Amino acid sequence: MLKGAKILVADDELHFRKAAARLLEREGCEVQLAADANEALAQLSAHVFDLLIADVHMPGNDGLTVLREQQTVPVLVVTGDPSLQTAVEALRGSAVDYLTKPLSPERFLARVAEGVARARALRRLDDAERRLEAQLELVAGLRASLFVAGGERDDEEPDAASAGASSASEDELPAVVADKLSPREREVLLAFRRMPRPAEVASSLHISPHTVKNHLKAIYRKLEVGSQAELLAHLSEAERAHSS
Template sequence: MGARLVLADDNEAFLEATARLLERQGYEVFAATSGDEALRHLSQHRPEAILLDIMMPGIDGLAVLEKIRQQDPLLGVVMITAFGSEEIAVKALTAGADDYLIKPLDYEEAFIRLERVLDRTRLRRERLRLEQELAEAHSQLQQRYQELEASYGRIRELEEQTRELFERYLPPQVAQYLIDDPSRANLGGERREVTILFADLRGFTALAEKMSPERLVEVINGYLSLAAECVVAQGGVLDKFMGDSVMALYNSPLEQPDHALRALKTAFDVRDNVRLSSLQPALRFGFGINTGEAVVGNVGSEALMNYTAIGDPVNLAFRIQEQAKAEQILLSRATYDQVKDHVEAKPLGRMRMERRAEEAEVYEAVTLRAET
């Protein structure tokens, strides 16, 4: 039997169909048509995760999420919405959700993202267990000074395990940043100029419809691993993976005076390395890069938070990426102004972006100039 889940949605047809598909995947599913019923299932069955519709009669999904985080900050939570509203999604993520899905569901992608949430949930519980063991070891040291030497090796082992767990859950720069000063793990952030890179695989969604989930995971992991290596090589922070796309930040948490150029070089590195790779089926990324002031820091709740950037520059970078064709690297005017001495680029004029009132001036990066 697979993971135990609660599925909450007031649409009985959607609830029945989705529960049946989840059960075919090996999950044990407890269905609920209201927020109150979902909370009862959580109390009675102690699942690993909940898929929770945002809009339900009575107590809605966001209110249920708040109650969940008060009772179990480690439970995996995936919100479901039929609205496709970024504002609602951001509100849910800020309140402590792990991910969100938009109806109608792409079930293959939904199952992949659900498994990632379950993996993160297990890691969080393992991290808590290790932290508890570490606290107990420290307490024993204070009480039994004579066992100091014998206990010291165990403590070092646990600290290393915690560090390794941190670095699997967080980008290495952010993990080290927090390890160096744990007070930086408090909720909140700082306003600073950053460069944001979005890279998205073109044609992946259509291809995914023809693939088994196992093959789908294999393909996407190959491309995202390659992109992640390029981000890290240029000193970027992997903010998040979103389906078949990646978001990276530059100039945070560490200062990088050439952050815009680093992001640009990352895009060229990814494009070139994909061309040279033997990954199959052959896919290509489209890129969007923007520079601007955003609030960067820990977003979420005291129990569960993410290190990320919030603000309009992030949204604009994403919208610019949506305009890019396969292998096309598009820059905002703000980014272009910082890298124009290092790149051959052609202006594409002002473009209208989805869900943005103002048009944006966009440039296409053609090739990097040779460094002198």
């Protein structure tokens, strides 16, 4: 079940990183290691992973920062902190499970397998949703071409209200940002700016949170940012430049 899974282990304890890597590689996983949160975020920006295994307490930015900053990879939190408050904070982020050290290899691998299975299931769902979106866009295009071919509304000019609404809609994102994104990615970014939680964006756009996270990952890549904070800062800077 774990063969071929791409996993990032982020923990400041060298012993745990090495032990986890040995166990996972023995199961056929491809493993990358990070000693702190900043290194983990850099790895997440540069590579695609099925699962992130992260401690909560690390030097510099902690593991909770990683949970807040990235919303695309499921996270298994493995930590020596047994407090309920920390567990709640982790599970409010992108954590799929929360384990306290020490733990047996069997329990560790079982939870990793569950996390990877969930990630793969979500990816299949996302692929299905992308195919459905492509089909819906095709249907919309065919419908529009039939209107033109039939001469319906072909010679009508848009009224001032609709033209103004269209202009306002186009102006919601600066051109330097909008031109780099697909129509769906622009919708996701506009919704994300209003409510920066994937679950809320998903609800407003009637898609799954996993699909939102994948769109955000594509947006991060196209806009060359590595986190939610960088994305919002980049958008604010582009808007200031656009209005000046």
